[in-house]
Amino acid sequence: MGVIIEFKQIGKQYNQKSIITNFNLAIAQGELVTVIGSSGSGKTTLLKMLNGLVKPDHGTISIYQQLLSEQDIITLRRKIGYCIQGSVLFPHMTVAQNISYVLRLEHWKKKEIYRRIDECLEIVQLSEEMKQHYPDQLSGGQQQRVGIARALAADPDIILMDEPFGAVDEITRVELQKALKSIHEKTEKTIIFITHDIREALMLGTKVLVLDKGELQAYETPEQLQNNSNVFVQRLLNSRSD
Amino acid sequence: MEFIQFIGERWEFLWGLTLEHIAISVIAIVIAMILGGGIGIIVSEFQQTTRPIMGSVSFLYTIPSISLLGFLIPLTGIGNTTAIVALSIYALLPMVRNTYTGLTQVDTAIIEAAKGLGSTRWQILSHIKIPLALPVILSGLRNMITMTIALAGIASFIGAGGLGVAIYRGITTNNAQLTLVGSLCIAVIALVSDVLFVYGEQVWKKKRVACEKSVKKKKHAITVTAIIGIIIAIYFSLFNPVKPQVKIATKPMTEQYILGEMLAILIETNTDLHVDITHGIGGGTANIHPAMIANEFDVYPEYTGTGWSTVLQEPGIYTNDQFTQLQNEYSKKYNMQWTGMYGFENSYALAVRKEIATQYDLETISDLRKVAEPLVFGAEYDFYEREDGYEPLIQRYNLTFYQTVDLDIGLKYQAIEEGKIDVMPIFTTDGQASQADIVVLSDDLQFYPSYTCGNVVRHEVLQSHPELQGIFDSVTQILTNETMSQLNYDVEKNGIEPHDVARNFLEQQNLLK
Numbered sequence: 126m127g128v129i130i131e132f133k134q135i136g137k138q139y140n141q142k143s144i145i146t147n148f149n150l151a152i153a154q155g156e157l158v159t160v161i162g163s164s165g166s167g168k169t170t171l172l173k174m175l176n177g178l179v180k181p182d183h184g185t186i187s188i189y190q191q192l193l194s195e196q197d198i199i200t201l202r203r204k205i206g207y208c209i210q211g212s213v214l215f216p217h218m219t220v221a222q223n224i225s226y227v228l229r230l231e232h233w234k235k236k237e238i239y240r241r242i243d244e245c246l247e248i249v250q251l252s253e254e255m256k257q258h259y260p261d262q263l264s265g266g267q268q269q270r271v272g273i274a275r276a277l278a279a280d281p282d283i284i285l286m287d288e289p290f291g292a293v294d295e296i297t298r299v300e301l302q303k304a305l306k307s308i309h310e311k312t313e314k315t316i317i318f319i320t321h322d323i324r325e326a327l328m329l330g331t332k333v334l335v336l337d338k339g340e341l342q343a344y345e346t347p348e349q350l351q352n353n354s355n356v357f358v359q360r361l362l363n364s365r366s367d
Numbered sequence: 368m369e370f371i372q373f374i375g376e377r378w379e380f381l382w383g384l385t386l387e388h389i390a391i392s393v394i395a396i397v398i399a400m401i402l403g404g405g406i407g408i409i410v411s412e413f414q415q416t417t418r419p420i421m422g423s424v425s426f427l428y429t430i431p432s433i434s435l436l437g438f439l440i441p442l443t444g445i446g447n448t449t450a451i452v453a454l455s456i457y458a459l460l461p462m463v464r465n466t467y468t469g470l471t472q473v474d475t476a477i478i479e480a481a482k483g484l485g486s487t488r489w490q491i492l493s494h495i496k497i498p499l500a501l502p503v504i505l506s507g508l509r510n511m512i513t514m515t516i517a518l519a520g521i522a523s524f525i526g527a528g529g530l531g532v533a534i535y536r537g538i539t540t541n542n543a544q545l546t547l548v549g550s551l552c553i554a555v556i557a558l559v560s561d562v563l564f565v566y567g568e569q570v571w572k573k574k575r576v577a578c579e580k581s582v583k584k585k586k587h588a589i590t591v592t593a594i595i596g597i598i599i600a601i602y603f604s605l606f607n608p609v610k611p612q613v614k615i616a617t618k619p620m621t622e623q624y625i626l627g628e629m630l631a632i633l634i635e636t637n638t639d640l641h642v643d644i645t646h647g648i649g650g651g652t653a654n655i656h657p658a659m660i661a662n663e664f665d666v667y668p669e670y671t672g673t674g675w676s677t678v679l680q681e682p683g684i685y686t687n688d689q690f691t692q693l694q695n696e697y698s699k700k701y702n703m704q705w706t707g708m709y710g711f712e713n714s715y716a717l718a719v720r721k722e723i724a725t726q727y728d729l730e731t732i733s734d735l736r737k738v739a740e741p742l743v744f745g746a747e748y749d750f751y752e753r754e755d756g757y758e759p760l761i762q763r764y765n766l767t768f769y770q771t772v773d774l775d776i777g778l779k780y781q782a783i784e785e786g787k788i789d790v791m792p793i794f795t796t797d798g799q800a801s802q803a804d805i806v807v808l809s810d811d812l813q814f815y816p817s818y819t820c821g822n823v824v825r826h827e828v829l830q831s832h833p834e835l836q837g838i839f840d841s842v843t844q845i846l847t848n849e850t851m852s853q854l855n856y857d858v859e860k861n862g863i864e865p866h867d868v869a870r871n872f873l874e875q876q877n878l879l880k
Contacts, residue, residue, distance in 0.1 A: 176483050203485030213480040217498045226494075227484050275484070285483075 128190070129154040129283065129315050130175065135184035137170055137339075144170050145181070145339040152332075154282070157309045157316045158344075159330030161323055161361065167339040168319045172285050175317065176202050188283070203227050206276030206284035206314075210291045213272070214260040220246075220271050221256040227279040245274035248308055266297035273305070277312075286318045290325070302329060323361050335361065373544050381533065385552055388529035392516045392556075395451045399458030399511060404504070406459070407466020408492065421467070428460040432518065436525045437650070445616075445648060445658040450522035450529070457518060458511045465507025469500025509564050516557040520549070524649035526616065526658075530556075535647050539619040541798075541859040612640040612832065616655045616667040619647035621855045621865070622713065622796055622820075626668040628869035630822070633841065636879055638834045652677045660701060665828040670713055671705070672816035674823065685816040697823070704829070707839030708821035711851040713796045715755070715815045717808045720783055724806035731811035732764050735790070744768040745788030747776040755815065760792075763814045795848045798855035807848070820846075841878055 128151045135148040145167045152158055160168045173179040174186055177198040186193040188201065214223045222229075224245050225238045233241070246253060249270040260268055269289055276284050290298045306329060309316055320326050326333050327347040335342040335350070337357045343350060350358060374381065406424065410417045430438075435453050443449045473496050481495045497504075523531030530549045537546030615630055617623035624646055631642040645664070648655050656678050658664050671693060675685035679696050690705075697703045717732050719742075724730075727738045735742075750756045757771065772788055780799045782788045793800055795807060822839060829835055846854075854872060857863045873879050 173483075178479065178483055199485050199487055201485075202483060207480070207483035209476070209480060209483070213474075213476045215477060215481070215495060226481075230485060230490060 127154055128152065129188065130317075131187040132171075132174075133185045133187075135171075135174070135181045135186065137167070137174075137179065137182050143339055148184070148339070148341055150334070150341060150344060152315065152317070154315050155313045155331075157306075157318060157329060157331045158334050159326035159332075160317060160319045160334045160336065161321065161326040162336035162342075164321065165338075166336040168336055169287055170339075171336070172287055172317060172319055175283070175285055176205050176207055203231060203279055204281050204283070206279070206281040208272045208276040208284065208286045208289045210288040214268055214275070216260050219257050219259055220251070220263070223260070223271055224274045224278050226275060231279065241278060245278050248277060248311075249274045250304060264297075265293045266301065269293055269297075269301055270304070273301075273308075277308070282314060284314050284316045286316060288319050288321065291321075298325075305329065323364060370544065370548075374548060377545075377548070381530075381548060381552060384528065384530045384532055384549070385556065388516070388519055388531075388553065389556060391447060391450055391454065391522055391527060391529050392512075392519045395454035395458055395519070396512055396515050398451070398455040399462050399515070400508060402455065403459045403462025403511075404466050407463045407504075408470065408497075410463065411467045411470035411496075412488075412492065417467070421463070424460050424463050427456050432457070432521055433524065433649075436521070437654075440525060440654055441657060444661055444663045445526040445654060446645065446663065447522070447527045449525050450519065450527035454515050454519055454522070458515045461507045461511040461514065462504075466500065466504050469503030469507075470496050472503070473499045505568060509561065512560055512564060513557045516560060517553060520553050523647065525654065526645040526648045532646065535619060535649075536624070539647055540621045540624065540865070542862065613642045613666065613828065613835070614664045615642060615644045616648055616658065616664040617644065617646045618651035618655065618667075619649060620651075621798065621858050622851055623647075623668050624865035625854050625858065625869050625872075626709070626820070628866045629842065629873060630666065630668075630838070632866075632870055632873060633838045633878060634835065637838060638832070640832060640835075656701075659703065659823065659825060662825070662827075666822050666824045668709075668820060669705075669823045670818035670820050672714070672818040674705070675816065684813065686813055687817045687819065690819075698826070702826045703823050704826060705821045706824055706829075706836070707842045708819060708844070709842060709846045709851075710844035711796060711846045711848045712817060712819045713794055713851070714810070714818040716793055716795050716810060717760075717790055718783070718793045718800065718803075718805040719790050719808060720786070721804040721806050723789055724808075729806065729808060732766075732808045732814070733811050735766055735808065736764060739766045739768050739790075741769050742789040743770045743772060743787070744790045745772040745774045745779060745782055746792050747779070748773050750792055760814060763812060796851040796855055798852055798857075798859040801849060801852040801856045802860075820851075845876055845878075 130150075130152040132148050132150045135145055136143070137145040148171070160171070162168050170179055174181055175188065175193075177193065188196070188205075193201070215226065218226070221242050224242050225233075228238045228241060242256065243253065246255065251267060251270050251274070255263070255267065255271075260271070263271065269292075272289060273286075276286070290301050293301065302325065305316075305318075308314075318329060320329075327350070330347055332344060333347055333350050334344050335355070335358055342355050342357050343353050345353065351362065353359070406420060410420045427435075432453065435456065436449060439449045439453055443452050477495060477499070478491060481491045486494065519529050520531040520534060522529050523535045530552050533549030533552070534546050537543060537549060613634055615627050617627035627644050627646060631644050634640050634642050648658075652669065652673050655664060655667050659667065671687075671690065672685045674697070675681050675689070675693055679693070679700070681696075685693070694705055697705060717735070719729055719735070723738075723742070727734070729735060729738070744757075746757065751758075751771070751773070761767070768790070772782070774782055774788070779788075779791050779793075780803050783791055783805060784803060793805075793807070800807065822842075824835070824839070850872075854868050857868045858865050870879075
């Protein structure tokens, strides 16, 4: 599979503190990359660089073999699904309106929108009655599912997820993980998934990206990672048993 | 009961004012809503504008309403336009502030989610920020609506319509019922609009949940069109596309209302001209004269002494032999003239109880000199402080009274009747002067300027409507001080409408065909 995302010599500082240092990485199409690292390791910053919410101080990012800086950022964002912690649904819109948000921005036909809403609800395993509900009428797990559905709606090739399961209970999380895995298997989308849970990273990822203090520590399959001698990786793996 | 009867009698008058009040308020509210909402959006979207714009808007809000109206008169003249401008300015702050607060307190995570999903700045504003800020914006709007309706009551101060006219006229003609009804009507409009607002908000919320988007949009379009239609209709009815040919202004005084009505009745009966009267312009000459210059009014009743000192700003005391000079100056400087001199004079004067006048055979103030010593002088508090008040007066006439008494102006006539005071200053056309047992002493040393009453008219109007001259000629010398004060008494104490008093008088004089 070809490379879909490429970071070249990326650096970023906030208030003279280095967040990302000389970061290089090529991600192949169809990977589910789980990103793990201690807090402040630059995970979210990297993710937001992909949809232009954060601009690197230096270095270049290419998406679909094209420099990010040369693409129209609004068009690009609509082609990249985005799902963040707590899912952050629009509270004044129904489930259906939340899911179809990008579709409406893109002026899809009404019929197509209705069809797509139903498809997305099915993918994230939510019943149709939910459509007219408002976010505050949903459980945490349901909200997360709607968040994922919203990210999937415009059928983007790339989906960015920033700890989407951070705020739900253990049982729901396992269900959501299963759901995500099956979505990935069915759709073969490229998914970048930030987590702070090493078990989740190993269980979900086709590749695991380990970050520490803004530097790449490892980018390997979960199996390869088990044998990595990097001190930070070892410490992470050991934390599993905690 | 009496109160309800009063409303029944004045129903048409009050209903007209109520409609006008609503129209003025609605127009100001809509302007402030659009402008304030727009400014609120700008200050929240462009941070560098926040401080200067919010500062300016807050500053405007602190200007006392009376001064703001005063500042606006040279710019937008007298009448509804100025009222609407002033009301819109006051309504801006709550609108701007709530829009700003509402928009800036939207959760940044929600905004970032919208941005990350590919919304443009405008789409974030229209799809996310404004709908989420709406509850805060609406609560600001609700306050603003009530405030504007209440504040519209002062609009009549600068000659605008609305229920303020009733309040102001009630105050100036000593008609407490009129003032009370005017205030009540304003309170009712404010309450009803508040209830309607809350109801509308609830209906809208329910519809939002139940309705399909397309239907909602259509319904919104219909509602918006209907509202705009109503506003346009009200606007045209209010600003009267049929332009009156003669515009009369009056000061906030009972006799001016009567004189204004007299002119209007005479002009409309005897000519084909259409008249528009704006009664009780606050500030009197200070605001009417500039409006005359700006061609907003064509004619108004004025007093020679006021014209001399306030308009021409001539030094010294005006006396009747200076009339030619007054006339020439008006003509030269303002292209206006004095005409239709009514024959009465609204001047300051001293009055004594009739029995004293008879006893000592008093006719002039000078006659008082030899008999003042045992007499008690009574006057309102400020008479003792004024430049043309007590001290200069007794010095000029060399008077010494036994005692001076401070009184409320409303109790003066009662006090002299009860013998608590013997001498008091009055206006020569005071309504009560016609009824009281008093004799008015003439100002033989001309301590007070002469305030003969006549009409100030723009030359241009007389040239384009020469038939008006006949009207002014017909009112020349038709009123004496006694008749004028009797007519004032009819309005102030007998509760007859100025219009009816004017008509009755003209009929008596056989001036109506």
